[in-house]
Amino acid sequence: MALHRVELNETHRLIFGPKGSHPCSASDCPSRTPAGAAALEAYQKVFDHIVGSSQLGTRVLEVPEFYEDRGGGLRCVGPDICSSCVERWEPGHAELRKKVWVTLPGAFGLVSGHTV
Numbered sequence: 650m651a652l653h654r655v656e657l658n659e660t661h662r663l664i665f666g667p668k669g670s671h672p673c674s675a676s677d678c679p680s681r682t683p684a685g686a687a688a689l690e691a692y693q694k695v696f697d698h699i700v701g702s703s704q705l706g707t708r709v710l711e712v713p714e715f716y717e718d719r720g721g722g723l724r725c726v727g728p729d730i731c732s733s734c735v736e737r738w739e740p741g742h743a744e745l746r747k748k749v750w751v752t753l754p755g756a757f758g759l760v761s762g763h764t765v
Contacts, residue, residue, distance in 0.1 A: 651756050652706030655749060660709065663741045664696045665689075675731035691730050698726040699742070709749050713742060 673680040679688035699713040715735045716723040725735050754760065 650706075652709070652749070652753070653704065654706070655752075656700060656703060656706040656709035659745050659748075660696060660700055660742075663738060663745060664692050664699070673731060673734050675733065677729055678731040678734060679729060680731070680734045687729075695726055695730070695738070710746060710753075712746070715739065 675681070679685065679691045682688055695715070700708055703709075715726060715738060717726055725732070
């Protein structure tokens with residue numbers, strides 16, 4: 650349950666949270682107006698793609714595929730989201746995975762006495 654909560658909360662924060670001090674510069678990217686309906690719909694699609702139907706919280710341990718091949722080349726899983734916005738999510742999700750992997754033994758009551 651704890652892992653599932655972390656997965657949902659932290660992935661939601663990553664995708665829907667503040668985008669930093671450098672707003673998207675692509676004119677057709679929904680992230681230019683992050684509170685707009687188009688952006689929220691695009692973010693929800695990315696969130697659903699990352700978390701999927703995870704019931705155990707284990708999807709947060711995986712490297713998500715932010716792009717999919719649609720026959721004409723790679724496109725972001727969120728409709729019309731530009732690659733610079735996706736590039737901001739990738740390191741955030743990498744940090745989230747590290748955080749979860751470090752806390753995972755404690756979730757099972759295991760304590761590491763030494764490092765390998």
